[in-house]
Amino acid sequence: MSSERLIYLPLGGAGEIGMNAYVYGYGKPGKERLIVVDLGVAFPDMDTSPGVDLIIADIAWLEKRRKQIEAIFVTHAHEDHVGAVAHTYDRLRAPIYARNFTANIARRKMSEYKHPDDAITTAQVWPAQITAGPFTVGFMPISHSIPESSALIIDSPAGRIVHSGDFKVDVTPGVGEAFDAAAFAEIAKDGVKALVCDSTNVFSPEPGRSEGTLGPAIEELVSSAKGMVVATTFASNVARVKTLAQAGERAGRSIVLLGRAMKRMVDASLETGVMKDFPPTISPEQARGIPRENVMLLVTGSQGERRAASAQLARGKYMGLEMKEGDMFLFSSKTIPGNERGVIKVMNSFSEMGVDVVDDSNGKYHVSGHANRPDLETLHDIIKPQILIPMHGEHRHLREHVKIADAKGIAGVLAVNGMMIDLSGNAPKIAEYIETGRTYLDGSVQVGALDGVVRDRIRMALNGHMTVTVIIDDSDEPLGDPWVDAMGLPEMGTSKSPLVDVVEADLAQWLGRASPKTLRDDKLLDDGLRKIARQSSNNEIGKKPEVTVVVSRLS
């Protein structure tokens, strides 16, 4: 027996939806040659990551093994799969492979960060293969809600792995390639060691519906509209964008694309040839010159994002265009959990304008891009893998997916981020636990999620902030009284005097009684003043603020 092993290690995406980052390795333990599949981002929220711009997987483990990395493969151009490629390029410097459309999108991002264009190699589809050390990797087209999504056929000396990427079983996807059961059966015919499989929709019990089924309902809706029609969807869902645009065109409307991502995705689709014959578009300026019943806007912001076009229109004029009573706004999208408040806010703003808001609550104007439970089983049954490793899902999704595998007699493995699985033998086993986590892109800086930076911001958001300043003269005596500034705190508390006055008085009293030892010791002063400031605030306003103490010594 060789002492080489085949490993699977998720660094992101296994235990969450988003931030996909998976590692495969082959070789002697610790010396494996590695490939990375996807480097995506997750999005911040006020509850856990206020002020953060993007979240990426902690790649410290990979960075330390940079020389072992043969290549990075990107399955498709969604941000949660490709979004971290540019942000990690400097630290990994490995060749990146993606299909044409994905590469086009990725290169736009790379060039923003001044990375070289040729860092990304355009891959051809299966049966073409890329050799990456002990691996050969093929891009196998699979249907999803963005063009040119791929499963990866990863061959190693220890057997074949099928990494599904995000997918759905759609034989009429509109734009992009149909799901090809025969082709997957063909690649599986000599046996597949492991299927590493999308899990996001495992709790959806009905078979998924095809993108191709939406056209008629959307056309009917748009043609019934009286005023201007505005529709939003994920810009990357190019098939949907096209369906919407065609519905507009057929209803005699000129199409306007609003929002950077919307234009970027349509451009990339046309440039790469994944989409042909998109209806002609006009500019916002041109749109202003024609009757509103002849206009249809396709806009970004299906998740109610504050800065996207939909939210801008909800606040008033955007690019010279404005919604009015009798117009219609269509959410051809679903709301991702956590985004409800933003979406509802946009809906209500439109309602206030007298705009009719149509959403997907009746299931007519949106279909998911992911495989539902029966569709997952379809893939399982085609691939017939020895091992099933659920990926891309929260813990509950992965666990449910493992249960399905087990019920089918497939060895299911519940591997969350940081769990290295040895796939070499007949049964998968846990090889190691790797420390993983999240890195925050915060302004122009990357900080660790556990560095405390964001924790401090959350505390200030909950408790407010107080600055306490004292000056100690050169004989270690206070010079004047302590000074207090408050931010994010009520001006007045229970005693009906200004909060800062009350706290200053309490601090002055404490300082007046402080021992010479305390007055000489910055640490004791700092601790004492902080404690009094917090206690005094708590008495006044029922809240203990975060406190910055500044002791200035004239000595």
Add this chain to the structure above:
Amino acid sequence: MSSERLIYLPLGGAGEIGMNAYVYGYGKPGKERLIVVDLGVAFPDMDTSPGVDLIIADIAWLEKRRKQIEAIFVTHAHEDHVGAVAHTYDRLRAPIYARNFTANIARRKMSEYKHPDDAITTAQVWPAQITAGPFTVGFMPISHSIPESSALIIDSPAGRIVHSGDFKVDVTPGVGEAFDAAAFAEIAKDGVKALVCDSTNVFSPEPGRSEGTLGPAIEELVSSAKGMVVATTFASNVARVKTLAQAGERAGRSIVLLGRAMKRMVDASLETGVMKDFPPTISPEQARGIPRENVMLLVTGSQGERRAASAQLARGKYMGLEMKEGDMFLFSSKTIPGNERGVIKVMNSFSEMGVDVVDDSNGKYHVSGHANRPDLETLHDIIKPQILIPMHGEHRHLREHVKIADAKGIAGVLAVNGMMIDLSGNAPKIAEYIETGRTYLDGSVQVGALDGVVRDRIRMALNGHMTVTVIIDDSDEPLGDPWVDAMGLPEMGTSKSPLVDVVEADLAQWLGRASPKTLRDDKLLDDGLRKIARQSSNNEIGKKPEVTVVVSRLS
């Protein structure tokens, strides 16, 4: 013609879900005698109100007219209808009327704030009436997801108003009174001027299901469970709590109530007699002594609230009890928009423990407490009002509800918070716009939502905080260099030196060049130092922090 008028004025709940507060008045303009219907709270969130404890309607308008207020009527004991009664008592001091169960709950809250027990009068149901100045008001039982909910029959010299309160059309509600169509027809038979009507479920197209339909499915589920069963629902949904407890009892399980609200609601129901024969319960200590397959916990925290029993169990041991592999957790509830992240977090923690989580995604274990669209129409058709005023709903709900009214030939009025409607004539008209808003209960203080306190906290959460300290000596010269403290900011930026060092150097340079005029002027110093600190930070970390500048003058 008399110059008296009948007015309706929502101060909360009209343009939002939650924070219900409605005013009716009758009399000469400006001199109307007033009654208040419901004084509820809304709940804060990190996005818009971090650190806030509760949100209540701004009652400044009412407070100014305190002497005109005849009475406050509370339709039912949900927090968004009764939650602000204790917090506004000192400012309004009006007699409060509620039915027995609601009064029981309200008095518990009042006593926490040391308000007198007799501030709340227990009301009898219709045909009993309470005289409140020019009004007579009757409590008309109506089905909802809490016992003793009531519509109010409000008679005035200008006609009868039916204020629906929150309701559903349920003839088998389990605990509490069934919807009585005949009784409502009877009160409507001489004509109703206005129906002021719940709108929250106006977008649900199917008729609502009865609470009474849930028992068999829940019993089947609980009796199929192998390990411990834990179920959560709104504690105030006493009928559901009873259904769950009975399912447990029939499956041979002892019932444990966990969470303060759970015990309070069951106690209040038994005390007031609205519920009889609740299965016997045991304490957590007793539960530890019996096999887990014979235990069922009923716990608070259906919305994933951090401090509730469900989240505590998700984090580990709570009251000596702990969930284990093979146990089951049932959400007999729906997730309120905005609470998804918290609920999902709880679900995934249980998944990690190997607990099977069952939710309502198949519609079997929960029904809504509100009237769906067809049920709303049922009430419209029974009451046949001259005017329909939708209440309790976001703008989009109110607007949709008005459309339904208009389609029926009823005069629908879209009245949002602050819009005073004159109902005296044959057609409703807008009488006035009143300034309204939200008041935050923040620790022990009430602050206005627009006071800037919370805005500053949000800014610190997004941008971090920096303190800049300088000492100016008695000849108006800087004594030493500026000093910087940062909170919630990365330690290091692009120059790979500590952020505070870089900013201090920039500040020192600016201060060194500052003119004598600037050095003499606190405002100029403050502005200049703040600007430099923000610019310098932005260069280093791509973020402009909130800055507190402290200039200490020795002179």
